[in-house]
Structure formats: structure tokens, C-alpha cells
Amino acid sequence: MKDLQKLVSGLNKSGALSGLLGGVAGGGVSSLLSSKKGKKTGKKAVKYGALAAVGGLAWKAYKQYSEQNEAAAQQRDSAAFDKAMATRSQPTRHFDFKPATIQEHSFEQVVEDESGSGQLLLMRAMIAAAYADGHIDDNERQKIFAQVETMTLSVQEKAMLFDELRQPMSLSELVQAVPNAQTGIEVYAASASAIDLQQTISQQYLQTLANQLCIPKELVHSIHQQLAEL
Template sequence: MKDLQKLVGNLNKSGALSGFLGGVAGGGLTSLVAAKSSKKTAKKTLKYGALAAVGGLAWKAYQQYSEQHKNTQPQVNKHTNNFDFTPAKMAEHSFTQVVADDNGNGQLLLMRAMIAAAYADGHIDETERQKIFAQVEEMDLSVHEKAMLFDELRKPMSLSELVQAVPDAQTGIEVYAASASAIDLKQPVSGQYLNVLANQLCLPQQLVQSIHQQLAD
């Protein structure tokens, strides 16, 4: 699994966070990624910054997809979900709401997606495990939330369980972005995992490509 702080820095440099963090917390998080560091600020940056970075990346990818495919018809697969990825239909605030969810469901789902993706090859070695433990411990989470994530490390969500937990299209885009950001894309099994995830979420291939392009920038 990639370092969440490094992810924040990379996406901030790429512009994926521009304007997005302000939407998550009324501008409060924008200053958090500017490296003004108190211990409390650092915790909030790690808790929200990386997840907001994923949301910002997902929004930027959706914007790019919308610009390139303005006349694309809605893609809905009634056998799996009713998600509608029509270009330019979803607003930025619908992406920020996933991370800004007051009860934390959106934030935890993205973390669970990252953990599930890290398990795509069937295991996480001890070094990776300790790295994840350290990241979760640094996050400003409740005891219950931390316990939930540690349980995920012992028994991560299956891909089908993850897909079933996705409530809407914008969350689906963010779940895919979170998964792709946490996985080793050089491994064949990683590509297979992401292909199945994209298919089950009914993500248009052009949107998937936009997400990967944002991650590569």
C-alpha cells in the first residue's frame, strides 16, 4: 500500500486538490496541506487529506472524461446497479460529500477499498502490515473506527462485498480511484483486480483511463 502522506503530496502537486479541499471543509483543509504542522493538524491532514486527495483525483478524472465525451449516452447496467456516469451530470459537491460525510462512512469505505486492493495478490507482508498499522494509528479516528480498519487487515472485504457497499456513482468512481492508488500497478494480478472492479462498478472504460492518467501525472 502506498504511503498516504506521499499520496497527498503527489496529488497536491498535480493539481488534483485544487479547489476540492475547500469544498470538503469550507476551506479548512486547504491550509492543512500547506505543511503548517501542529500535531493536531498533521492528524487531520492524514485523516482527510489523502482521502480528499482521492476525491479530488476522481473529480478531476470525471471532468476530463466529461470534456472528452460530452455526447456519450448514460451507461447503466441494470443487472448490477443503477449508476449513471453520464458526462457532466454529476457536480463537484457530490464528490466532496463522499469524504465530508459526517458519520465517516464514505471515508471508511475508501480506506477499506485501499486495504482490499492491497490484498489483491492474496497477502500483505509484515512490512506492509506494520506500515498500514502505523498509518491508521496516526489517523484521527475513534477507537471503534481504528478497530474496524484493523479488522479489515485481518479479513479485508471481498471485491463483491466492496461493490455492494458502494451507494452511488460518484462513490464508485472514488472507490476505484482509491483502489488504483493503493495497488501495485506493475503486478498482473493488480490489473486483473482493477478490471473486475471497474466492470462490476460499470465504470466506462474512458473514465477508467482518465483515472489512471490522473494517477500517472
């Protein structure tokens, strides 16, 4: 199994990730783990690093969303789904984001899956988002490649990372790769944490991602609130 956390940290050092994930990948998870419940996530972070931090952030955002929106959530989720159906030409992924229906262990399993598929998907989401904001031109890309060459990665790991950097997933490919609601929340959180949120193109990318995953706007707001607290 490849050390995907090492790849994420290396991407941050190379400059590929320009958003809030820089602090997370660099070890700045203290604010995320400051609560009593955060201590459990902290133990996971020792093993899974930034990827565990993203999972913990996604869970906290979903929990906050649940506590604030449980009463009228079903109606809002239905409206969000109908809106997404009306604005999309492609088939819509429809997941159940109703408050309190997803348990914390489900978020943990995305990162802890022994196959590494969840970890890989989050890393690919980060790379796709980093490219979406238009900040990585050919010159910057070559600098990133040069930095990756200096990283302590195996030949296989470098090849995997180069492939992703040369041809990141499209937004539609990313959405189709999301298997369930909890992974969708983590994919969105990872994308938002790896992108420059001040850029209009970044905001448009995230809005489209949320729409195609049918994530309710209240849950999106909770995710961004958790990111702002890092």
C-alpha cells in the same frame, strides 16, 4: 468520529499501501492541487488529507471524461452495462456515469459526510486493493500490525484497523457497499491509488472492479491518467 485520515496515513507508513497513494497519504498532493481549481481542493485536503485528494482526483477524472466524451457517452454507457450484465452471475450495480450529470459537490460530499461512511468506505477500498495484489503475506502482515501498535491511535481506532487488516472486504462486498456513481468513481480511484499497477493481478482486480461498477472504459482511462500525473 474516528480520524480516518490518520488511519490512512498510518497505513501508508506501515507499508500496507504500496501504490501511488503513498505519495498522497504522505502529503504529496502538490501536483493534484496545482491548478486554480485545485486550490479549493487544497483547503479540503488540510482537513481530510489523502481522502480529499482521492475525491479531488476522482472529480478531475470525471470532468476530463465529460469534456472528451459527452457526445457519444450514452451509447457507450449502455454498451458497458450490457457487457457487464453478460459477464456477471451476480446482480449488477448500475449507476449513471453520463458526462456532466454529476456535480463537483457530489464528490466532495462523499468525504465530507458527517457520518464518516464515505471516508470509511474509501479506506476499506484501499485496504482491500492492497491485499488483492498478493504482496501482503503473513510475515508482512505481522510487521504492519507491529507498526500500527506504535501509531498514536486510540484503542478503538487500532481495533478497527486491525479488523480491516485481518479480514478486508471482498470485491463483491465492496461493490455492494457503493451507494451511487460518484462514490463508485472515488472507490475505484482509491483502489487504483493504493495498489501496485504494474502487477498483473492488480490490473485484473481493477478491471473486475470497474466492470462490476459498470464504469466506462473512458472514465477508467481518465482516472489512471490523473494518477499518472501525481
